[in-house]
Structure formats: C-alpha cells, structure tokens
Amino acid sequence: MIYITGDVHSKNLLSWEHEGYGSNAKTSIRYLEILKKYGLSSTLFVNGICLDDEEKDIRKLLDFDVEFGGHTYDNFGNNKFNIFKSYINRKFFNCVYGPSFYQKNDIKKTRISFEKFGLKMSSWRTHAFGSSDKTFEILQENGVKYVSDLLGCTKPFCEKGIIHIPINIPVDQSTIAFGPILNTENRSPFAGCTKGRINPEEWLGIVLDRVHNNEKNGIPSVLLLHPATMAYIDNFRLFEKLIKSLSNYESAKISEFKL
Numbered sequence: 001m002i003y004i005t006g007d008v009h010s011k012n013l014l015s016w017e018h019e020g021y022g023s024n025a026k027t028s029i030r031y032l033e034i035l036k037k038y039g040l041s042s043t044l045f046v047n048g049i050c051l052d053d054e055e056k057d058i059r060k061l062l063d064f065d066v067e068f069g070g071h072t073y074d075n076f077g078n079n080k081f082n083i084f085k086s087y088i089n090r091k092f093f094n095c096v097y098g099p100s101f102y103q104k105n106d107i108k109k110t111r112i113s114f115e116k117f118g119l120k121m122s123s124w125r126t127h128a129f130g131s132s133d134k135t136f137e138i139l140q141e142n143g144v145k146y147v148s149d150l151l152g153c154t155k156p157f158c159e160k161g162i163i164h165i166p167i168n169i170p171v172d173q174s175t176i177a178f179g180p181i182l183n184t185e186n187r188s189p190f191a192g193c194t195k196g197r198i199n200p201e202e203w204l205g206i207v208l209d210r211v212h213n214n215e216k217n218g219i220p221s222v223l224l225l226h227p228a229t230m231a232y233i234d235n236f237r238l239f240e241k242l243i244k245s246l247s248n249y250e251s252a253k254i255s256e257f258k259l
C-alpha cells in the first residue's frame, strides 16, 4: 500500500516555490491530474489560511480523489523571518512550531478554517516537521487522529489517541539537489536540507527501490512529494515518471490507514 502526500503552502510564503509557478493551490491541480491519470489517491496537507484566502482555487482540488489534512495555519507566521523564527523556537521553546500557547491558537485557527470550508480536519502534518509531544496532545484535543510528520523507518504506531504514520521514503525537497551538488560526502537520502543532496534521477531510483522493497515485505510506503518541488524541477516530468511506476500499487489516503 502506498500513501502519497503533498504539502500545500499559502501563496504569501516568501520562497522560491511561488516565484516561477504561482500559488501552490494552482500548482496542485497539475499534480492531482497526473495522479488521476494513473488512478492513485492522495492526501494534501494544506495551510488553513489557503482555505480562507484562496478558497476558489482550493475547492477545485476537491474534484479529485484527495483528502485534505491540516498543515498549520500559515507556516508559523508567514513572513520573511520564518527561518530565524524557527531557530528561536527551537532554541527557547525546544520545538520548531513554537510555544504551547502559540500552537494551541494556531491549531484551533486551522481547525476552524477547515470547518468553515465544510471539512473535518482528521489528519495533520506540522510544517517543517516541527511537532513536539505537546503538539500531538493539542491535535488530539482538536479532533485530529492521524499525524504524518515523523521521518524515517519507524513503523506506524498509536500513542495517546494519535496514529502516527511516519514518512519512510526520502522527501523530495530535503533530498534533491537544486543545481550543482556541492557536498559529495554526506549523501544520505534522509539527510537534512543543509547536508547531502542528490540529483533528481538518483532520488527517483532510490524512491522506486524502497517502495518496491516495502511492497515485497508488506510495509506501507509513505511518500512526501511537494507539488511546488515537482513543478520547480521540470514541470512535473519526473513526477509523472514516478507516478506511472507507482501505478501498479494500491494507494490510500492517510485517514484510511489501519494499524
């Protein structure tokens, strides 16, 4: 079983994502069209602010076989100090997502944006995988049951009412080199953004190998493929190649996961 997930960020996020391809909401249409072509379903983790401010574009995504999960309200404040802020959060509050009072407010705001939109927020991924145990507790109080923001080969597990479904396939955005490969020493596919990077084709090979092995061993594969990254690399050519190869496998949405 494969679980294809993507993150949809607000159009105001100041980053390369929006410079050449417009909003993530618009980019996601192409993403979902390709998944539809190959008969695969997916989960998109969407910023609450997108449901409020880009309602028309976001509603179009629901014509496809997709479910929405929460992805914070606006990536911790939605401004150019994001990297600085996540550093401060980690240093002083021991959590990228920030102090508990902030998380409480942000998760509630996201839940309300889902409700106003007419959806129930039952799954979640914190932006930048910035959760702490406190985050999971607050999510549970807000009706979230499924969380997919741990990275690595830990098996899915249930803890304090939350089913954790870790991303066990190397993530596109933190693995692929955008441009020349500078660091040739650390080439771990789970390396962080500042460490080793590999070229897109090499990443594709690793992803397919891993999914194939997981299928052989009855292990679910959880992938994070960002619509913005797939647009940015080569306007979805690599994505279509990957999806075509995955189309032999059965797919499901995060909230369909059974332990």
Ligand SMILES: [Zn+2]
Pocket (backbone or CB within 6 Å): 007, 009, 071, 126, 127, 128
């Ligand atoms: Zn994100």
